[in-house]
Amino acid sequence: xxxxxxxxxxxxxxxxxxxxxxxxxxxxxxxxxxxxxxxxxxxxxxxxxxxxxxxxxxxxxxxxxxxxxxxxxxxxxxxxxxxxxxxxxxxxxxxxxxxxxxxxxxxxxxxxxxxxxxxxxxxxxxxxxxxxxxxxxxxxxxxxxxxxxxxxxxxxx
Amino acid sequence: xxxxxxxxxxxxxxxxxxxxxxxxxxxxxxxxxxxxxxxxxxxxxxxxxxxxxxxxxxxxxxxxxxxxxxxxxxxxxxxxxxxxxxxxxxxxxxxxxxxxxxxxxxxxxxxxxxxxxxxxxxxxxxxxxxxxxxxxxxxxxxxxxxxxxxxxxxxxxxxxxxxxxxxxxxxxxxxxxxxxxxxxxxxxxxxxxxxxxxxxxxxxxxxxxxxxxxxxxxxxxxxxxxxxxxxxxxxxxxxxxxxxxxxxxxxxxxxxxxxxxxxxxxxxxxxxxxxxxxxxxxxxxxxxxxxxxxxxxxxxxxxxxxxxxxxxxxxxxxxxxxxxxxxxxxxxxxxxxxxxxxxxxxxxxxxxxxxxxxxxxxxxxxxxxxxxxxxxxxxxxxxxxxxxxxxxxxxx
Numbered sequence: 001x002x003x004x005x006x007x008x009x010x011x012x013x014x015x016x017x018x019x020x021x022x023x024x025x026x027x028x029x030x031x032x033x034x035x036x037x038x039x040x041x042x043x044x045x046x047x048x049x050x051x052x053x054x055x056x057x058x059x060x061x062x063x064x065x066x067x068x069x070x071x072x073x074x075x076x077x078x079x080x081x082x083x084x085x086x087x088x089x090x091x092x093x094x095x096x097x098x099x100x101x102x103x104x105x106x107x108x109x110x111x112x113x114x115x116x117x118x119x120x121x122x123x124x125x126x127x128x129x130x131x132x133x134x135x136x137x138x139x140x141x142x143x144x145x146x147x148x149x150x151x152x153x154x155x156x157x
Numbered sequence: 158x159x160x161x162x163x164x165x166x167x168x169x170x171x172x173x174x175x176x177x178x179x180x181x182x183x184x185x186x187x188x189x190x191x192x193x194x195x196x197x198x199x200x201x202x203x204x205x206x207x208x209x210x211x212x213x214x215x216x217x218x219x220x221x222x223x224x225x226x227x228x229x230x231x232x233x234x235x236x237x238x239x240x241x242x243x244x245x246x247x248x249x250x251x252x253x254x255x256x257x258x259x260x261x262x263x264x265x266x267x268x269x270x271x272x273x274x275x276x277x278x279x280x281x282x283x284x285x286x287x288x289x290x291x292x293x294x295x296x297x298x299x300x301x302x303x304x305x306x307x308x309x310x311x312x313x314x315x316x317x318x319x320x321x322x323x324x325x326x327x328x329x330x331x332x333x334x335x336x337x338x339x340x341x342x343x344x345x346x347x348x349x350x351x352x353x354x355x356x357x358x359x360x361x362x363x364x365x366x367x368x369x370x371x372x373x374x375x376x377x378x379x380x381x382x383x384x385x386x387x388x389x390x391x392x393x394x395x396x397x398x399x400x401x402x403x404x405x406x407x408x409x410x411x412x413x414x415x416x417x418x419x420x421x422x423x424x425x426x427x428x429x430x431x432x433x434x435x436x437x438x439x440x441x442x443x444x445x446x447x448x449x450x451x452x453x454x455x456x457x458x459x460x461x462x463x464x465x466x467x468x469x470x471x472x473x474x475x476x477x478x479x480x481x482x483x484x485x486x487x488x489x490x491x492x493x494x495x496x497x498x499x500x501x502x503x504x505x506x507x508x509x510x511x512x513x514x515x516x517x518x519x520x521x522x523x524x525x526x527x528x529x530x531x532x533x534x535x536x537x538x539x540x541x542x543x544x545x546x547x548x549x550x551x552x553x
Contacts, residue, residue: 093291
């Protein structure tokens with residue numbers, strides 16, 4: 001008797017897509033519209049501990065109080081830590097392969113107590129350092145997204 | 158007051174890169190049948206089931222419902238949990254809480270994943286905020302690379318220090334027939350492997366794995382029914398500190414120095430409850446959720462096995478090798494097998510086998526106290542301390 005041929009079937013989800021509509025909230029919306037319309041960063045300050053949050057949110061976790069005070073913050077800051085991504089993966093925001101390599105960093109904007117993630121305009125890790133100064137470079141066409149900032153550029157090359 | 162609780166049975170599938178021969182339910186069933194057989198009981202004896210995975214890796218939600226035939230939960234209480242990398246340890250802790258409450262005597266915990274069914278990095282990114290994180294964030298590999306850069310900057314640790322850890326894990330995995338990777342990678346091999354996300358290289362990272370694990374928890378009132386020696390839960394704790402992916406770096410670098418507060422706090426809590434003062438000496442074996450090599454340096458510091466910055470010297474001393482003061486990951490750990498929802502529960506299962514003296518070629522002699530941890534998302538932590546002696550009381 002001939003050995004049974006083993007065929008293991010897989011079902012591909014292919015181009016299937018499930019759309020979502022997420023809410024940024026009042027403070028997230030204010031942040032994104034300022035970015036889009038005025039190329040400015042704003043944060044929100046805790047009335048109890050004074051910590052300034054970016055991205056803005058309406059609660060300070062440690063104090064557990066409501067945050068209402070919007071404050072302007074700088075578009076410059078420093079690198080807290082960084083990486084250069086060189087492996088390929090599917091970007092769930094687009095369904096496409098993310099273009100690599102790219103550098104990105106945890107950035108502390110001046111006047112802010114929290115950090116943001118953003119792209120760097122450098123892909124050689126030997127040319128990036130913790131503590132380096134960076135400044136936001138804005139896109140010409142802006143839509144109200146973190147990607148209205150194209151990347152942060154290294155200031156002291 | 159609650160009941161004291163022991164692990165009385167474990168089952169695991171062989172961890173493999175891909176299991177196209179089984180569905181999720183069938184994979185779960187392999188581990189469950191192994192655990193029931195190990196405990197010498199049948200499906201009927203189980204009072205409740207706790208199960209966990211991360212839905213977004215398979216894209217099929219509600220495993221608690223669609224796996225009931227395979228999990229053995231048909232017409233029984235079942236609860237599903239998803240907490241990221243910690244899923245397996247959270248499942249173990251929830252099973253512990255079920256039994257410790259006194260409401261259930263025999264609870265089955267299941268963790269599983271089929272990481273072969275999706276792009277792991279893409280799926281992980283969907284756990285993060287679509288406005289602030291997703292546009293930039295590149296999943297676990299890059300998130301961990303950010304930690305590695307910060308750690309090297311603050312301590313002077315090197316990529317070669319990390320490679321020592323990765324080589325240890327792969328060497329230990331050779332003793333574990335269930336491990337996914339059976340490759341004796343040398344430090345040189347790891348240093349020569351390509352960068353995935355600088356400074357993290359291919360050899361530094363865990364694999365993507367298909368696998369399942371099942372563990373049976375029993376109350377002090379019924380442990381005598383089971384053939385193997387009970388592996389008691391001495392204390393458990395967990396801590397979270399994350400809202401957006403960049404938040405942990407704030408907590409670590411600004412407010413608390415540069416360590417890992419969720420792990421340090423959770424470990425400190427279980428040590429206090431059990432009376433552990435010198436973890437390196439008092440703990441006989443550790444099965445730690447080390448998702449990549451640098452974790453095997455920094456987390457040793459947060460677990461109190463050495464001073465901050467002392468991780469490289471500790472691992473290079475051999476203290477964490479087989480035969481050392483406290484062997485870490487005799488199973489080969491997460492860097493050798495990472496079916497994500499199963500991974501934390503495997504740590505608990507391995508600790509149980511070590512306490513019971515049933516760990517085969519990976520057995521550490523005379524294990525009285527064993528430490529299991531779970532690591533998730535952006536640096537949250539589960540910690541379980543287990544032991545051979547029944548504790549004085551159950552400790553949350």
